[in-house]
Amino acid sequence: MEYSLSRITTNGKTIILAYDQGLEHGPTDFNDENIDPNKILEIGSLANLNGIVLQKGIAEKYYLGSAFQTKIPLIVKLNGKTRFINNEPYAPQICSVDEAVKLGASAVGYTVYIGSERQDLMFKEFSVIEREAHNRGLPVIMWAYPRGKGVDDADPDVIAYGARVALELGADMVKVKYTGDPKSFAWVVKSAGKTLVVMSGGPKVENVENFYQQVKEAMSAGACGVVVGRNIWQAQNPLEVAERLREIVFGVLINL
Ligand code: FBP
Numbered sequence: 589m590e591y592s593l594s595r596i597t598t599n600g601k602t603i604i605l606a607y608d609q610g611l612e613h614g615p616t617d618f619n620d621e622n623i624d625p626n627k628i629l630e631i632g633s634l635a636n637l638n639g640i641v642l643q644k645g646i647a648e649k650y651y652l653g654s655a656f657q658t659k660i661p662l663i664v665k666l667n668g669k670t671r672f673i674n675n676e677p678y679a680p681q682i683c684s685v686d687e688a689v690k691l692g693a694s695a696v697g698y699t700v701y702i703g704s705e706r707q708d709l710m711f712k713e714f715s716v717i718e719r720e721a722h723n724r725g726l727p728v729i730m731w732a733y734p735r736g737k738g739v740d741d742a743d744p745d746v747i748a749y750g751a752r753v754a755l756e757l758g759a760d761m762v763k764v765k766y767t768g769d770p771k772s773f774a775w776v777v778k779s780a781g782k783t784l785v786v787m788s789g790g791p792k793v794e795n796v797e798n799f800y801q802q803v804k805e806a807m808s809a810g811a812c813g814v815v816v817g818r819n820i821w822q823a824q825n826p827l828e829v830a831e832r833l834r835e836i837v838f839g840v841l842i843n844l
Contacts, residue, residue, distance in 0.1 A: 591721065591722045591725050591726055591727045591728075591760065592725065592727065593695075593727045593761065593784070595639075595661050595694035595695070596638050596639040596663065596695050596727065597638060597812070597813075598638060598838060599838070600784075600812060601812055601837050602638040602639070602761075602786065602812055602813035602814075602837070603635075603637050603638055603813055603814055603816070603833050603834065603837050603838075604637065604638055604639040604640070604641060604663065604786065604813070604814070604815040604816070605628065605631065605632040605635075605637050605639070605641065605815075605816065605817065605820060605821070606640075606641045606789065606815050606816060606817030607625065607628045607640060607641060607642055607646070607817055607821070608641055608642065608643050608665045608668060608817075609817055609818065610623075610643075610646075611643050611668045611669075611670065612668060612669070612670070612671065613671050614670065614671060617822070619822075622821045622822065625642070625646045625649075625650040626650055627821075628640070628821050629650060629651065629654075629656045629660065630656075631820065631821055631826045631827065631830070632656075632659075632660045633656055633660045634827060635820075635826070635827055635830035635831070635834070636834075637660060637830065638661065638813070639660065639661040639662065639663045639694065639695065640660050640661070640662060640663065641665055641697055641815065641817075642662060642663070642664060642665065643664070643665050643668055643683070644664060644682065644683040644687060644688070644691060647664055647691040647693075648691060651691065651692065652691050652692060657692055661694035661695070662692050662693050662694060663693065663694065663695045663696065663697050664683055664687075664688035664693040664696050664697070665683075665696075665697045665698070665699075666681055666682070666683045666684070666685070666688065666696050666697065666698045666717055667679040667680055667682060667699055667713065668682060668699070675736070675737065676704045676705040676706055676736050676737065677701045677704050677706070677735050677736070678704060678706035678709055678710060679699045679701065680709075680713075681698070681713045681717070684720075685717055685720040685721045685724060685726065686724075688721075688726070689724055689726070693726060694726070694727075695726055695727045695728070695760075695761075696717065696721050696727075696729070697728075697729040697730075697731060697763075698710075698713070698714050698717055698728065698729075698730060698731065699730075699731035699733055700714055700730055700732060700733070700753065700754075700757075701734070701735040701736060702732060702733065702734045702735070702739075702749065702750050702753050703734045703735060703738075703739035703746075704736035705737070707736075714730070714757055715757065718757065718758040718759070722758075727760040728758070728759050728760055728761075729759065729760065729761040729762070729763060729786075729815075730753075730754040730757065730759035730761070730762045730763065730783075731763045732750035732751060732753060732754045732759075732762050732763065732764050733750070733765075734746045734747065734749065734750050741765065742768075744767035744768065744769075744772035744773075744775070744776070747764050747765055747767050747772075747776050748767075748772075748775050748776045748779040749779070750762070751764055751777070751779045751780035751783070751785060752779040752780065754780060754783050755779070755780050755781045755782070755783040759783050760783060760784065761783065761784045761785075761786055761812070762780055762783050762784070762785055762786070763786045763787075763788050763815045764776060764785060764786075764787065764788060765787075765788050765790070766787050766788070766790075766802050766806055769805070770805040770806070770808055770809040771809075773787075773805065773806055773809035773810075773811070774810055776809075777809055777810035777811060778810075784812040785810065785811045785812060786811060786812060786814055786815050787802070787803060787806040787811050787813075787814045787815070788814075788815055788816075789814060789815065789816030789817055789818060789819045790818070790819070792818045792819050792822045792823070793819060796819070796823070796829065796832075799819055800832055800833075800836060803833060803836050803837070804836055807836060807837060813837050814833060814837065816833065820833075
């Protein structure tokens with residue numbers, strides 16, 4: 589099976605902008621500016637990021653056929669749910685690999701709620717997606733989110749388990765929460781084997797320096813980059829945050 593991560597990485601490293609929160613959390617995450625998908629596509633393009641994560645509706649209406657298509661690679665999120673689904677979550681597939689290809693995707697993403705009572709449904713959907721995407725030459729990113737009754741999603745061992753599940757199921761990249769310290773994150777990276785690990789951004793932090801420190805630690809532990817949404821586009825100056833992230837992840841500056 590042929591697939592390449594080169595369209596969403598630079599020298600094996602990556603910074604991906606996440607913008608699927610409108611579905612996952614609702615417009616409560618947005619203000620008058622960042623509720624407009626064009627503004628986020630503009631940030632990702634100007635900051636020269638490696639990809640933007642969109643659900644198919646936004647991809648179709650704001651990306652396909654627009655100037656952004658040549659400026660920032662698209663990662664189509666193939667499943668999703670609202671915040672009203674909590675205890676034993678399941679995020680159904682809402683877009684096919686075929687549709688993602690037609691939208692111009694360079695990769696596809698899928699969330700697996702590992703440990704949820706409905707995990708088997710997500711495993712089944714993921715396995716079909718993995719096969720179809722790889723047959724079409726597209727890499728697959730797993731959002732490995734341990735969740736459900738009795739699952740502690742902040743436990744470093746549980747996060748490492750999620751990373752291992754991604755490897756076992758054939759993901760090329762796995763997006764996980766930071767464990768809180770570089771030693772336990774290095775074990776997460778080891779557990780993921782040849783599946784590349786990206787650190788998840790999370791809610792906007794009060795002190796952005798703490799966020800940069802976490803990214804530094806994750807990179808030093810072997811992560812290949814980050815998938816960040818709110819900590820970039822909710823920031824006062826998103827391009828400044830993106831520049832700092834580029835310094836950390838790639839070790840270079842961009843001209844703003
Ligand atoms: P953020 O950097 O804004 O946290 O985005 C990453 C992300 O995985 C999004 O892709 C997704 O919408 C959201 O977080 C899901 O967060 P959660 O399920 O923790 O509410």
